[in-house]
Amino acid sequence: MNLENICHQTCALAKQAGEFIRKESTRFKQTDVEIKSFNQLVSYVDKTAEEILVQGLKTIFPEAGFITEEKTIATEEKEWMWVVDPLDGTTNFVHQIPVYSVSIGLLQNKKPMLGVVYEINRDELFYASKESKAFLNGVEINVKQNHDLSKSLLATGFPYYDFEVMPKYIHALQRLMRESQGMRRLGSAAVDLAYVACGRFDAFFEYGLSPWDVAGGALIVERAGGKLSSFYGDDNFIFGKTIIASSANLYTDFFNVIDESFNK
Ligand code: 2AM
Ligand code: CA
Numbered sequence: 001m002n003l004e005n006i007c008h009q010t011c012a013l014a015k016q017a018g019e020f021i022r023k024e025s026t027r028f029k030q031t032d033v034e035i036k037s038f039n040q041l042v043s044y045v046d047k048t049a050e051e052i053l054v055q056g057l058k059t060i061f062p063e064a065g066f067i068t069e070e071k072t073i074a075t076e077e078k079e080w081m082w083v084v085d086p087l088d089g090t091t092n093f094v095h096q097i098p099v100y101s102v103s104i105g106l107l108q109n110k111k112p113m114l115g116v117v118y119e120i121n122r123d124e125l126f127y128a129s130k131e132s133k134a135f136l137n138g139v140e141i142n143v144k145q146n147h148d149l150s151k152s153l154l155a156t157g158f159p160y161y162d163f164e165v166m167p168k169y170i171h172a173l174q175r176l177m178r179e180s181q182g183m184r185r186l187g188s189a190a191v192d193l194a195y196v197a198c199g200r201f202d203a204f205f206e207y208g209l210s211p212w213d214v215a216g217g218a219l220i221v222e223r224a225g226g227k228l229s230s231f232y233g234d235d236n237f238i239f240g241k242t243i244i245a246s247s248a249n250l251y252t253d254f255f256n257v258i259d260e261s262f263n264k
Contacts, residue, residue, distance in 0.1 A: 003113060003114060003129040003130060003131050003132075004129060004131065004132065006060055006061055006106070006114060006129075007114050007116070007127055007128075007129045007132070009056075009060045010057070010060060010104055010106070010114065010116050010127075011116055011118075011125055011127050013052075013053060013056040013057065013060065013104075014053075014102045014104055014116045014117075014118040014125065015118055015125060016052065016056070017049045017052045017053050017056075017086060017102050017118075018101075018102050018118045018120040020045075020048065020049055020052060021045055021049050021086075021087055021093070021100070021102070021120055022120050022121070024045045024048075025045075025093065025096070028043070028045060028093075028094075030094075032044060032045070033094055037161075038161055039160045039161055040161075041090050041091055041094050042070065042090060043090075043094070045087060045093070046069070046070050046086050046087045046090060047070050047072060047086075049086035049087055049102065050068055050069070050070045050072045050084060050086035051072050052086075053068075053084050053086055053102070053104065054066060054068065054072055054073050054082075054084070057082045057084070057104070061080065061082070061106070063078070063079075063080055064078060064080035064081055064082050064106065065077060065078035065080070065081045065082070066081065066082050066083075066084065067081055067082070067083045067084070067211055067212065067215075068082075068083075068084040068085075068086070068212065069084065069085045069086065069210065069212045070086060079108060079109060080106065080107065080108050080113075081106070081107045081110075082104065082105070082106055083104070083105040083106070083107060083211050083212050083215035083216070083238075084103070084104055084105075084212055085102070085103040085104075085190065085212035085213060085216070086102060087100055087101075087102065088100060088101045088102070088103045088117075088188045088189060088190040088191070088212075088213060089101060089186075089187050089188030089190075089191065091187060092186075092187045092188065097187065098121040099119070099121070099186045099187055099188050099191055100119075100120055100121070100187075100188050100191075101117050101118055101119045101120060101188050101190045101191050101194075102116075102117070102118040102120070103116070103117050103190035103212065103213070103215070103216035103217065104116045104117075104215075104216050105211075105212075105214075105215025105216040105218070105219065105238075107215065107238070110238065110239065112130070112215060112218050112219035112222070112238065113129065113130045113219070114127075114128070114129045114130065114219060115127065115128050115129075115215065115216040115217060115218060115219035115220045115223075116216055117190045117191065117193070117194045117216045117217050117220060119188075119191050119194065123137075124136060124137060124194075125137055126141070126194040126197060126198065126217075126220050127220065128197075128219050128220045128222075128223035128224070129219070129223070130219065130223075132223065133223055133224070134197050134198075134220045134221075134223040134224035136194075136197075136198050141197055141198040141199065141224050142198075142199060142224050142225050143196060143197060143199055143221070143224050143225045143226040143246075143247035143248065144199040144202050144247045144249075144250075145247070145249060146202055146247065146249060146250065147249045147250065148250075149179050149180055149250060149253045149254065149257075150179060150180065150181065151181055152180045152181055152202035152203060152250060152254075153180070153181050153182050153183075153184065153200070153201055153202055154176055154180050154182070154183045154184070154201060154202060154203050154204070154205075154254075155183070155184045155185070155186060155192040155195065155196070155201045155203070155204040156173070156183060156184075156185055156192075156204065156205055156206055157185060157187070157189055157192070157206035157208075157209070158185055159207065159208055160208070161208060162207070162208045165207065165262070168261050168262045169207065169261070169262075171261040172205070172257055172258055172261035172262065175257050175260075175261065176257060179257070180202075184201070189204075189206055189209055189213040189214055189217065189243075190213060190214070190216055190217045191217075192204040192206070192217070192245075193214065193216075193217025193218060193220060193221050193245050194217050194220055196217075196221050196224075196226055196245045196246065196247070197217070197220040197221045197223075197224035197226060198224065199224075199247070202246065202247055202250050202254075203244070203245065203246035203247065203250055203251075203254045204243070204244070204245045204246070205231070205242075205243065205244045205245075205254075205258055206242075206243060207231065207241060207242045207243075208241060209241055209242075209243060210241075211238050211239055214237065214238060214243050215238055217245070218237060218238060218243070218245070221245045225247070225248055226245055226246060226247055226248060226251075227245075227246055227247075227248050227251040228243065228244065228245050228246075229243075229244050229251075229255065230242045230243065230244070231243075231244065231258050231259070231262050231263070232263065233255060233259065242262075244258055
């Protein structure tokens with residue numbers, strides 16, 4: 001088992017799937033869109049990209065099982081699991097907003113060991129393994145050094161199906177709008193995490209996410225020197241549906257806002 005070698009091959013595969021998605025974006029039609037469930041869009045592009053990834057990942061590391069968004073392969077509990085979102089930011093893709101990505105994580109006993117996020121339109125490949133630093137197109141990346149929430153640029157994803165905790169979310173937004181330099185909503189959690197890792201965003205938070213939205217980006221943030229937790233401050237951020245990712249310096253101040261909004 002050579003994580004570096006697996007990471008290298010996974011990067012090449014993510015780019016290959018990304019090239020397929022980029023090519024399809026020019027001929028994609030609105031009639032290709034299917035509705036999976038409320039506000040959950042999908043098309044042949046997501047499914048075919050996932051098939052490309054699953055085939056390739058099986059060859060790269062045959063011992064690992066899979067958790068994939070489009071369920072082109074059954075989930076089988078194993079020590080090692082690939083966690084795959086073939087197209088993170090499908091809503092953007094469908095509306096021709098150019099922020100979407102391929103996201104791949106590899107977990108061992110549910111802990112991230114490798115992460116690859118390929119942002120397709122800017123041709124930006126973010127990756128890290130537990131045994132390496134984090135990189136963007138071959139250059140080492142690090143989270144921001146800023147200590148000051150009032151100088152920070154933040155990212156989030158708006159709730160799109162679970163509206164019960166909306167008042168708490170709005171409370172957090174109100175505070176962060178006043179207390180930070182600004183807030184962005186890109187529409188791909190994997191890209192949000194990659195942007196925290198490379199210091200474009202100081203911090204990111206979202207609830208209602210699935211493992212495939214975050215498994216790839218989370219390790220990249222960690223290896224770039226950032227901090228991750230759930231909204232409750234624990235490490236259940238891959239399967240627990242809430243995530244905070246932040247530069248190390250800002251984590252406590254950022255967490256305090258989320259904690260005060262959601263947990264008090
Ligand atoms: P997806 O495109 O792979 O589904 C952003 O809020 C995150 O939530 C993205 O990672 C996106 O991943 C996921 N998401 C799922 N459905 C969404 C929707 N209807 N609107 C916005 N984001 C959605
Ligand atoms: Ca997706």
